[in-house]
Amino acid sequence: MAGNGVFAEIFDGEVYKYYSEGEWKKSSSGKSVAIINPTTRKTQYRVQACNQEEVNKVMEIAKSAQKLWAKTPLWKRAELLHKAAAILKEHKAPIAECLVKEIAKPAKDAVTEVVRSGDLVSYCAEEGVRILGEGKFLVSDSFPGNERTKYCLTSKIPLGVILAIPPFNYPVNLAVSKIAPALIAGNSIVLKPPTQGAVSALHMVHCFHLAGFPKGLISCVTGKGSEIGDFLTMHPGVDCISFTGGDTGIAISKKAGMIPLQMELGGKDACIVLEDADLDLVAANIIKGGFSYSGQRCTAVKVVLVMESVADSLVEKVKARVAKLTVGAPEDDSDITPVVTESSANFIEGLVMDAKEKGATFCQEYKREGNLIWPLLLDNVRPDMRIAWEEPFGPVLPVIRINSIEEGIHHCNASNFGLQGCVFTKDINKAILISDAMETGTVQINSAPARGPDHFPFQGIKDSGIGSQGVTNSINMMTKVKTTVINLPTPSYTMG
Secondary structure: OOOOHHHHHHEOOOOEOEEEOOEEEOOOOOOEEEEEOOOOOOEEEEEEOOOHHHHHHHHHHHHHHHHHHOOOOHHHHHHHHHHHHHHHHHOHHHHHHHHHHHHOOOHHHHHHHHHHHHHHHHHHHHHHHHHHOOOEEEEHHHOOOOOOOEEEEEEEEEOOEEEEEOOOOOOOHHHHHHHHHHHHOOOEEEEOOOOOOHHHHHHHHHHHHHHOOOOOOEEEOOOOHHHHHHHHHOOOOOOEEEEEOOOHHHHHHHHOOOOOEEEEOOOOOEEEEOOOOOHHHHHHHHHHHHHHHHHOOOOOOOEEEEEHHHHHHHHHHHHHHHOOOOEOOHHHOOOEOOOOOHHHHHHHHHHHHHHHHOOOEEOOOOOEEOOEEOOEEEEOOOOOOHHHOOOOOOOEEEEEEEOOHHHHHHHHHHOOOOOEEEEEOOOHHHHHHHHHHOOOOEEEEOOOOOOOOOOOOEEOOHHHEEOEEOHHHHHHHOEEEEEEEEEOOOOOOOOO
16 A cells, blocks of 8 residues: 555655655655645645755755765666666555556556556666666777877766656656666766656655665655746756656756756647558557547647548547547546546646637537546547647547648648657558658657657657657766777887
């Protein structure tokens, strides 16, 4: 159970503690932040409302802990990460319970997220040993005008303190996707979890605590973004920010100093369907891509751009599958569960009402109870409707009928987002040409957009982000190159 057994020390019976100096602590502010259960719309948990003084202390400790950690052998870092991964997977049930209660993630998907996170940590440990275990050797005479009098040795060294800010929809997986690369590379980590998802993240952090990482190396501060958000992201002790979330990231990027940024900020992932596509395959992927976790995924299908000649047939196939989706509580493993907050539900409803006023075809009756919105397919959506461009982050999917491939590509590229997209066709030549033309970080051919497997590169362009994620890219991003040059008194040639 959450907050019990091995997790008892992270909870004082009323409020979950924050993590600093290898200990679970109560904030000196004496305040807490409520976490509302999306299903019951009642307070489920409370977490500490840390203040700026505590953030300063965490940063100071993280800086000194990192200096010692950087001297820890790679194999030892990897060993501790493997241990944390095993503990995380061992305690998947209580962590999954938190995911169900604070973000309404279906029970089976919640367990999957925790297991996937453990696998990511282990993979990162192995990949880090390979990447960081080798450097580069350059010689000077490869550049015109130089003799072989200089030997250049390069290696990757840590950045320092990494600030990790994951989103509510994957508060465990997208936290460890930042934590594990940071640690294997020799950095320290300060985690600021989302409010919805904070308790899941705190349980995950305790697994790293149980693994025996040095005190101060990992910290987790909770609190209101309005009080410590800017203070964290603009803190002079931060050497790198890895953020996943919404347009808050754009504001962070404007305020952060001269430090590396890794950001994934959402998308309006387009699904382009050509006349020759396997429509049963398309329909299955639209359901999986558009409605899993109630559409609350950055890589969800957010707009279907289908050729007019096959649109009627595709819409009927999708409608039939939508009718089979179960709607209800996450504890019951329902396909469609409540969206994370009432404000999110209100935003989604605003998009739906706008589409209704402007003449979209409702393939199902719009239905909402509290935060629970029934799955809705909107046909005959036009570019003047908000839903054609805005990211609903909910179980509502617009269909725009197109008359040419160029029209579909134009709509995709006119978006301010550029995370992922997909194209369905049996013609691989057309698929490649469309993929090259789509202004997105990734294009999936004959499959819905997806983040993963977790070692694949994952990136967005335009307002969808900065930099690239994925295990290898994250490790590289959280390091910098150090060069040592050996100067010889005379040219030296091997076997010369």
